[in-house]
Amino acid sequence: QVQLVESGGGLVQPGGSLRLSCEASGRIANIASMGWYRQTPENRRELVASISSYGVPVYAESVEGRFTISRDNAKNTVYLQMNSLRPEDTAVYYCRYSADTTYWGQGIQVTVSS
Numbered sequence: 001q002v003q004l005v006e007s008g009g010g011l012v013q014p015g016g017s018l019r020l021s022c023e024a025s026g027r028i029a030n031i032a033s034m035g036w037y038r039q040t041p042e043n044r045r046e047l048v049a050s051i052s053s054y055g056v057p058v059y060a061e062s063v064e065g066r067f068t069i070s071r072d073n074a075k076n077t078v079y080l081q082m083n084s085l086r087p088e089d090t091a092v093y094y095c096r097y098s099a100d101t102t103y104w105g106q107g108i109q110v111t112v113s114s
Contacts, residue, residue: 022095
């Protein structure tokens with residue numbers, strides 16, 4: 001089992017920044033991708049950004065250039081730096097850890113509003 005603990009969400013004005021963190025613990029694999037997804041108003045969970053064990057990132061087109069994903073393998077932690085936030089970025093964000101099994105965090109609210 002892998003446990004994921006997310007932090008860093010909250011309320012921010014449009015144009016502001018937030019940094020999300022997700023720490024994994026438990027049966028950590030040598031090779032695992034980690035990433036962030038968010039729940040859409042249509043109740044779909046869409047990719048925001050992911051990063052491989054080797055540090056190769058993938059971004060959704062809607063966040064490219066505004067968000068940066070990174071990871072610290074020594075701390076089993078993935079970060080999502082979110083800049084130039086927009087109201088449409090408002091969502092519950094979920095951390096995902098994927099090795100031979102996929103695990104999800106409980107979700108953290110990000111609200112972008114004036």
